[in-house]
Amino acid sequence: MSAMPPASQIVSNKQAALKSLYDDLYSRNMFPFWAQSDNIDHDEIKQLMGSAKAVPFVWAYKDIEPLLQRAAELVTMDDSERRSLILVNPGLAPKRASVSTMYTAYRLNDPDEIMPPHKHSPSAIRFGLTGQGNFTGVEGEDVVFGPGDMVLTPNDAWHNHGTVGGEQAVNLSVLDLPLVETLHAVHFDHKYTEIENGKEVAKKVQTARYPGDYSQRIYGEGGLMPRFVDHKRGGGLSSPMYVYRWEKMQEVLDRHKDWDGDPHEGIVVDYVDPTTGGPVFRTINFYVQMLRPGEKTLPQRETASLLLAPFRGSGHSIIDGKRYDWNQFDTLAVPGGCWVEHVNGSSTEPVIFFGATDAPTQKALLLYKRWGRNAAGDLLRFA
Structure with missing residues (x-):
């Protein structure tokens, strides 16, 4: 009877066999999903959980605005029909994403620049920051908008962007393109x-089919909705109210x-979509958040990812224990799963955030959860 090999040789042989197995798996584009406690080259759990993740981050408008001006000098509408700066999360780079499901981009248009129409499957909004002449034509409604106004460019809706009125204007956009x-x-x-005279004709500008105040005239009074119009324009893929005016939000x-x-x-x-009371898009939604002078929120955590742009005021947020300072027109990324508190830095003026969330997607898939802590530090479950 032959003697058993020593234990060290058995372990060594097993490790060599495992390494050979893993090499064969990886060479064939497979991934081993089982836990191993041995100190081996392939750490399956670490690799499985080690995919790129968004991190909390602040993009400062004081850095963005000069870059927008330089781009406007160097890149004309003849060079490109787009001239936007996409905010890339350091944890996701080089992917064009500010959090895992959304990105924010800033756009400056010189006076009276209008780009040709286009459409796409990602849903998007434009939110005015500066200038009174931001322009978006969407599905035959020509919308001129200013600071605080939000304009929808829904999934598969023809639209074009630019400025009117002889002055520069800046807006930010949020898209669900990464999702x-x-x-x-x-x-x-x-x-x-x-279609003109029965024939299909290429156009550089959309023909207006609705008055410029259509969205506000039809949908601008909460609780009241005219029955005599078609509420499915643009294919019915989003809220039919394409512009939400800041003056109405400010009143609320x-x-x-x-x-x-x-x-x-x-x-x-x-x-909200005034025809349903639900989110303006099926994938992402938008909100305004106000912190009164000196207000500090209690800690909150949710599975949804957020993008927050301070429209008024300045302050800081504590995200997973780290402080992030922000000022007007910055963008703050709050990845899903982070504990966050917001602090208004002024004792006299409110802070107003414009916010975007992917909660509608998570809720549709029954994945959304939300927690908080009370003043005593106890864990609370909200959703």
């Missing part, structure tokens, strides 16, 4: 046509500035 890209559902179309904030609000969020007002 749609992950689902391999991105498509763009730049061949805009209209002013009426509720003395309410207790939510200790974890302050005063939050969601943008």
